[in-house]
Amino acid sequence: MSSKTDSPPSYEDALQHPKSNNYPFQTQHGAPLPPPPSYSSSPGACLSPHSYWSQGGVYPQASMCPGAGFSLSAMPIPTLSAGLPASSPGEMDDFFSNQWESTSIRHAFIRKVYLILTVQLAVTFAVVAVFTFVHPVKLFVITYPAIYWASYAVFFFVYCILICCKEPRRRFPLNLVLLGIFTIALSYMAGSVSSYYQTKAVIIAMGITAIVCIAVTVFCFQTKVDFTSCGGLLCIAAVLLMIIGIVTAIVLSFKYVPWLHMLYAAIGAIIYTLFLVYNTQLLIGNRELAISPEEYIYGALSLYVDIVHIFLFILQVSGAATE
Structure with missing residues (x-):
């Protein structure tokens, strides 16, 4: 049988002379419970379960850890099957927002291209219709083929500028002016060829x-x-x-x-x-x-x-x- 010294102290003695080394979870009367362990981005900053018992069973206070709150910087971030980081809802929202913006930009680009293309084709087929259905114009085009070759030279020159030179192709309004000249030249060529057919x-x-x-x-x-x-x-x-x-x-x-x-x-x-x-x-x-x-x-x-x-x-x- 154990002696009295080994038995737990009475409630009054425990209040006056606490023995935290023998009873790790004993606290003073009315004192709050110890706070839970705080996580940090530094893996060795907080105590491990082994060091918990080596220090008398006392949890480290929040001030012992340099960072308050758990950080993902020291952990590998899992990825989805598509390779997207699943770190936080905010980053996923940013990703889908960027995807939507990219799609909207592409759709606006397609609409702009087809709008310009519609104007070009309207001009070209209007010229073709005039050269085909208006008999005096048809005779004029056939009589003066030199205009066709001049338009071909303009067509080739402007085409080389628009294809080979990025700066004129992207500078507004120079790009639209060059494209307009190119459209008129190619429209005259198409109309001239059409005038020779029924x-x-x-x-x-x-x-x-x-x-x-x-x-x-x-x-x-x-x-x-x-x-x-x-x-x-x-x-x-x-x-x-x-x-x-x-x-x-x-x-x-x-x-x-x-x-x-x-x-x-x-x-x-x-x-x-x-x-x-x-x-x-x-x-x-x-x-x-x-x-x-x-x-x-x-x-x-x-x-x-x-x-x-x-x-x-x-x-x-x-x-x-x-x-």
């Missing part, structure tokens, strides 16, 4: 071009196939089209072969339709490659050139078919 062939070409453009736009916004990763193949196709065009021009200069002319025009229409798909997906921006939202002039220019070339190639096919 009215029926021009109308058919306009209708087919509109159907192709609408179908390509809907396809690009719906498909999951990434055509932006096929830029090398499209470059090869463009080189082949150039070679076929040179060979066709040489052959047709000696003897006109309708089926050869139609074949070349059909190949050209198909290749430029693929270019239209490629540039439209660059515009949308949810593929491997994308156009910067600052390049709205470049986006409108690319789509416009593709559509006009599709129209001219289809016009050659329809013109050869209606002869």
Whole structure:
């Protein structure tokens, strides 16, 4: 049996002479409970369970830890399956806000490009209609082909500036002025070519071009196939089209072969339709490659050139078919 000295003290003795070393959880009467341990970003700042007992069973006060509150800086942050940090709701809100802002910027960019493209196509097809349906204008264009070559020189010069020089392409209003000159030059060229064909062939070409453009736009916004990763193949196709065009021009200069002319025009229409798909997906921006939202002039220019070339190639096919 243990002695009296080993037995617990009476309540009055405990109040006068507390023995915290023997009874770790004994506190003075009326004193508040010790605060819970405080966490810190420094792993060794607070006591471990082993050091808790080595110091007489007394929890460290909050002032013993340098930082109040638990910090994530010393812990690995778990990530979601998409690689997003799951650190706090605030950071997740910021991420989704940035995603929404990026999407809204892209949508505004697409609307701006298609607005500019609509104006360009309206000007071009208005010129084509005048050169086709107004007989005196049609005769004037055919009589003075030098204006066509002058417009071609302006077209090529401005096109090189807009494609190769970033500063004029992005500086407002210089970019719109250059794009307007380019549109007028290419519209005159398209109208001059249309004046050599029958009215029926021009109308058919306009209708087919509109159907192709609408179908390509809907396809690009719906498909999951990434055509932006096929830029090398499209470059090869463009080189082949150039070679076929040179060979066709040489052959047709000696003897006109309708089926050869139609074949070349059909190949050209198909290749430029693929270019239209490629540039439209660059515009949308949810593929491997994308156009910067600052390049709205470049986006409108690319789509416009593709559509006009599709129209001219289809016009050659329809013109050869209606002869």
